[in-house]
Amino acid sequence: MPRDNAPQLADVTQALIEAARAAGADAADAVAREGTSVSIDVRGGTLEHAERADGAEAGLRVFIGQRQACVSGSDIRPEALRLMAERAVAMAREAPEDRWIGLADPAQLSARRDAEGLEGFDPTPEPEPAQLQEDAARAEAAALAVKGVTQVSGASAGYGASDTVIAASNGFMGRYRRSSRSVSCVAIAGTGAGMERDYDGDGRVFQSDLRDAAEIGRTAGERAVERLGASAPKTGAYPVLFDERVAATLIGHLCGAVNGAAVARGSSFLSDRLGELVLSESLTLTEDPLRPRGFASRPFDAEGLPTQRRDIVKDGVLTGWTLDLATARKLGMAPTGNAGRGLSSPPSPTNWNIALTQGEQSREDLLKQMGTGLLVTSLIGSTINPNTGDFSRGAAGFWIENGEIVKPVNECTIAGNLRDMLRRITPANDARPWRGTVVPSLLVEGMTLAGN
Template identity: 50%
Template sequence: MSSEIDSSTLLSRASQLIDLAKKAGADAADAVVVRSRSQSVSVRLGKVDGTESSESDDFSLRVFIGKRVASVSANPGFDLSALAERAVAMAKVSPEDPFAGLADADKLAKSYADLELLDTTEVSSDQLRDAALEAEAAALAVKGVTNSSGAGASAGTGGLVLVTSHGFEGSYMASRFGRSVSVIAGEGTAMERDYDFDSRIYFGELDDAAEIGRRAGERTVKRINPRQVDTGKDVTVVFDPRVARGFVGHIAGAINGASVARKTSFLRDKMGQLVLKAGLSISDDPLIVRGPSSRPFDGEGVSGERLLMIEDGILKHWFLSTSTAREIGMETNGRGVRGGNSVTPSATNLALEPGDISPEDLIRSVGSGFYVTELIGQGVNMITGEYSRGATGFWIENGELTFAVSEVTIASNLKDMFMRVTPANDIDRKFGVAAPTLAIEGMTLAGR
């Protein structure tokens, strides 16, 4: 990665696109460039398995004529005038969208802070290769590990350049570095697989490659010789933080304004009501310095702020972009994300705020139950809340993790799960979705 990342040329081209679109007949327009630079190396059994390097600057122009909207995309080197004229011609024959339009001018970020999202450390392909090899070697050195599914290391940057016809102009870049390894323990039909990884904005904050490998190996060996357990209808299930992040993702999906507008969320009529166990809160903050999903402004030029989406169990906010907010009679809260030619609402740095009990004490308090380390399948219905997933993990007996468990299914309804969840205090905020260990009472476990 280059240590000099200059967006001035892209800002200039985006501004020219806006001017040309207005000249061609657009009432309003915005131009966005999504920047991406990445390189990665993968290895398996001590040999390089693949290398990859990519660079892209993807332009998108969105134009509005009254309530008609059209978008076009192009790569660098395109003819600015032709692109603008094409977009306007498309908009003239598009159906009207009553909610289409730029963000209101008074919502635009007038200035924005440096969130320290870019580490300009240059990482060579040799460094990536060596880190991947080191992680794999450490995992294979764990007694009981019999094979490797591969290891990898990556480095990259991504960001946004945005110009609108009503006065916004801005850009930002963020870096991302990662290391991962996956290995196998056991033989034949008794083989088990697991993995570990780390991902950071700053290269120097990455976990040591050998430590990642050791953790991956130890996790995998613990899964050897799993058993099935008896079916039960009132089981306390404890979600490992890795699994708990997915659970919080379901909460985010249920309070996404787009789902509310489409009537595809089981919480769509619950604003201002208790939807999560009393005392628990879900926060979302786009402005955390060095935050994994931070951004100084959203895909429409609006600056978000920290929100308690759910406070003391009560639903306070939806995730909203401009068009989604207009559709449900509200105002954007700066959660718009550019995806191709569209803008949709999404979370930023999302967290289910931790409790005050250690994960060890939480497990002890369970007595007998099921500790989940991995979920299988997509058995979640966001319209009804019905939840049914294949699961593997460990049986809890007398407050301790005992033997490995596989080939079971856990089931409930998310509405009930939200009301029965108890968080531990071990949250790790290095992930865009952060959650501590979670215990959920009253689930059904389908076993033998």
């Protein structure tokens, strides 16, 4: 992709807004994005699939009174932008009224208009396809070298970069750039009905931070072999330790429940818990959109409001909801700078860079503490009641006795209620700090297991 697309993308957003006003819109905002993505898949040491995408696209939202409409397109020629604006205005005239929508007041807008200091874009040259293929091949070879691995179902490497400009008729215009580099591997051990699979992977903003491809492949292979001979565990009530690889899903359910959109439509099991304990008093859940090299870092949100570090849960107490402008107005609260949006959809509340307090104990310490129970390394499917918090998911992992792993397990279901589960979690100290959701392994006492 071009190294600096800001002038062209800024022209696109301004042209869209001007065309929308000329077509009869009262107000408008626009997003223009140009990017590159490259992915390489290897199987059997040879190239299996290669894909590259380069292009620019734009999205427009228009307002006519309290009606809105969104359109998007990949043709950014002036005549195409004009037609896009006219189509959006025609759609808005037929849309239902929504008294909560509207652009930010100019006084609410972020003074920061770029992402300087956030290190969201790696300035080193884009990797050649041959380098990506080599990474994928090294991961596959390392997995196959693990005794017991019979095949690798996929080894991949990828790169992506994008340049985004957001503008609105209230005077806002801001820009940020993002990049990513990744390697992943899925290994299979055993044969026939006894086959087991597992994976490993890594994704970073900066290529220099990426873990070695051979290490990733070897770990995937070792994890698959460890799963050989898995069987269903006992049915009963046991402690469950969610491995760091899957523990973020629990906190994801919490984030979903404090999302203002869920609260506003009455589908949150935490809607009556504002200002009350939802986690242990020793735990704080922090959102930090300004964390350097964070995958979800950004200087402003999709509505041009400033982003800022905040504690969603402080010392166990739920402090507030995650809000965009419309949801904040609906709930009678101040927005939190959490608007995210796609090119063809209006903003909605979105979280950036979540981190939970880490514990003082290692995962091994928590295994010893739990005595007998289940270590979950994989979750399958999901049955979550957003209104009550009832939780039920298929799981696989390892059975623990006397604080030690004794056998792999699969074909079981773990169940509980998220209100109770969240209050009982004990964190380990093994969270990976570069992830978008930084959550360590989590021990939850007294869950129900359905096995054999």
